[in-house]
Amino acid sequence: xxxxxxxxxxxxxxxxxxxxxxxxxxxxxxxxxxxxxxxxxxxxxxxxxxxxxxxxxxxxxxxxxxxxxxxxxxxxxxxxxxxxxxxxxxxxxxxxxxxxxxxxxxxxxxxxxxxxxxxxxxxxxxxxxxxxxxxxxxxxxxxxxxxxxxxxxxxxxxxxxxxxxxxxxxxxxxxxxxxxxxxxxxxxxxxxxxxxxxxxxxxxxxxxxxxxxxxxxxxxxxxxxxxxxxxxxxxxxxxxxxxxxxxxxxxxxxxxxxxxxxxxxxxxxxxxxxxxxxxxxxxxxxxxxxxxxxxxxxxxxxxxxxxxxxxxxxxxxxxxxxxxxxxxxxxxxxxxxxxxxxxxxxxxxxxxxxxxxxxxxxxxxxxxxxxxxxxxxxxxxxxxxxxxxxxxxxxxxxxxxxxxxxxxxxxxxxxxxxxxxxxxxxx
Ligand code: ATP
Numbered sequence: 522x523x524x525x526x527x528x529x530x531x532x533x534x535x536x537x538x539x540x541x542x543x544x545x546x547x548x549x550x551x552x553x554x555x556x557x558x559x560x561x562x563x564x565x566x567x568x569x570x571x572x573x574x575x576x577x578x579x580x581x582x583x584x585x586x587x588x589x590x591x592x593x594x595x596x597x598x599x600x601x602x603x604x605x606x607x608x609x610x611x612x613x614x615x616x617x618x619x620x621x622x623x624x625x626x627x628x629x630x631x632x633x634x635x636x637x638x639x640x641x642x643x644x645x646x647x648x649x650x651x652x653x654x655x656x657x658x659x660x661x662x663x664x665x666x667x668x669x670x671x672x673x674x675x676x677x678x679x680x681x682x683x684x685x686x687x688x689x690x691x692x693x694x695x696x697x698x699x700x701x702x703x704x705x706x707x708x709x710x711x712x713x714x715x716x717x718x719x720x721x722x723x724x725x726x727x728x729x730x731x732x733x734x735x736x737x738x739x740x741x742x743x744x745x746x747x748x749x750x751x752x753x754x755x756x757x758x759x760x761x762x763x764x765x766x767x768x769x770x771x772x773x774x775x776x777x778x779x780x781x782x783x784x785x786x787x788x789x790x791x792x793x794x795x796x797x798x799x800x801x802x803x804x805x806x807x808x809x810x811x812x813x814x815x816x817x818x819x820x821x822x823x824x825x826x827x828x829x830x831x832x833x834x835x836x837x838x839x840x841x842x843x844x845x846x847x848x849x850x851x852x853x854x855x856x857x858x859x860x861x862x863x864x865x866x867x868x869x870x871x872x873x874x875x876x877x878x879x880x881x882x883x884x885x886x887x888x889x890x891x892x893x894x895x896x897x898x899x900x901x902x903x904x905x906x907x908x909x910x911x912x913x914x915x916x917x918x919x920x921x922x923x924x925x926x927x928x929x930x931x932x933x934x935x936x937x938x939x940x941x942x943x944x945x946x947x948x
Contacts, residue, residue, distance in 0.1 A: 522586050523615040523674050524593055527576035527666025531605030534695065536735040539688055540600055541577035542765035544593060552583030557746065560684060560767035561673045562929045563634045563666055565776055566789040566851050569607055572733065573929045576666030578674045590614055594656045603658060611663025614654040615671045623651050624675045631672030635775050638789050639665050680773040683766055685749035687738040690762040695734040701757035702727050708755035714935040716743035716752050721924040722948040723832055728924045736762070742772060774932040777849055783820040791851040795865065798844040802837050810834040814846060824848055825856040830922040839915045843868025860931040863919040863942060870913055873906040918943030
């Protein structure tokens with residue numbers, strides 16, 4: 522039986538992945554858990570997400586499904602942050618004999634939940650039509666993620682990575698985390714690039730330890746379950762309450778929709794789109810760097826490297842009109858929030874100089890408004906400025922924001938394998 526769970530946490534505490542880890546231990550009394558649980562990240566632009574728009578899924582082989590259902594619903598009702606207005610848990614169960622009838626439709630639902638916006642009514646009507654067992658709490662919004670989690674387990678084969686999530690002991694929740702930061706740098710140096718986003722080298726930060734009051738102590742992301750566990754074993758931290766390795770769509774770019782025209786871009790979706798830089802980059806108060814791109818459809822769009830993207834903004838500021846770029850990012854509040862950028866080609870950057878005197882080899886001076894240039898020494902005159910092509914100090918290739926600004930779903934460049942493009946990972 523598949524179990525999908527979503528929307529149990531609030532900004533003040535809890536985390537749906539924690540509930541997943543706990544259930545992984547408790548549900549063993551009813552049968553055997555098949556494979557790793559899934560941690561699926563959904564559309565990152567959804568405004569009512571608590572943090573990273575995650576849902577979780579567990580696959581259990583059981584002869585007593587009713588007991589499992591009762592246990593899961595009881596755990597969600599006692600552990601979810603139900604007092605929080607924004608918390609609307611949902612749980613969905615798909616039993617073995619229902620797999621075939623819902624496999625395809627739930628697979629599509631999962632894909633759409635990662636890329637589009639789905640209404641609560643659509644989720645409820647899907648459940649009504651299919652007769653799947655479920656429980657929605659309050660407005661039931663969590664049913665959307667719970668269905669998506671089941672859809673992901675019914676349709677394996679999507680690009681995936683792994684995360685080892687370490688959780689704090691209950692009594693420590695909400696207190697400062699006790700971790701030896703140096704041990705994270707040391708552990709990372711032994712397993713990068715098979716693990717990633719543990720630390721941010723350029724900004725000298727440990728990025729895998731959250732600062733919110735939730736139960737997570739840290740999360741190690743990587744290419745297989747063994748390497749994430751091995752990295753975790755090297756860390757010095759406060760004692761763990763529990764831990765769990767999840768199979769996840771994090772780091773896969775599953776949210777990005779390739780489009781061939783800027784005119785197809787809609788709010789609250791994420792894209793890969795090409796264009797020509799049509800407005801020079803500028804930085805606004807707050808440190809966000811903005812520029813525009815346009816394409817042959819005549820449409821143009823504003824692209825933004827926000828302040829949290831730190832050193833990535835200095836790359837963006839080097840773009841000039843005429844450069845051709847491919848942007849990877851989410852379109853929200855009328856701007857494309859850059860996660861990665863491929864510089865496809867660079868426009869020539871031309872600077873103008875006063876001409877040089879052919880006899881004295883000295884730079885001429887202006888002879889007055891509209892009167893050309895004159896050599897101060899010998900009086901030779903010229904009417905034309907000299908155009909010089911400047912060297913660009915960026916090169917074509919693909920660049921990414923640093924780990925401290927990485928979206929959960931964004932595929933880090935260490936996972937890119939395209940030999941036709943030069944790859945500039947953030948370290
Ligand atoms: P949690 O740890 O509780 O999962 P979170 O940051 O992952 O925290 P949620 O609290 O789950 O965010 O809130 C996100 C809500 O948005 C959930 O109710 C989920 O069902 C819903 N949701 C997710 N994806 C979509 C989507 N594509 N369209 C509409 N609603 C969505």
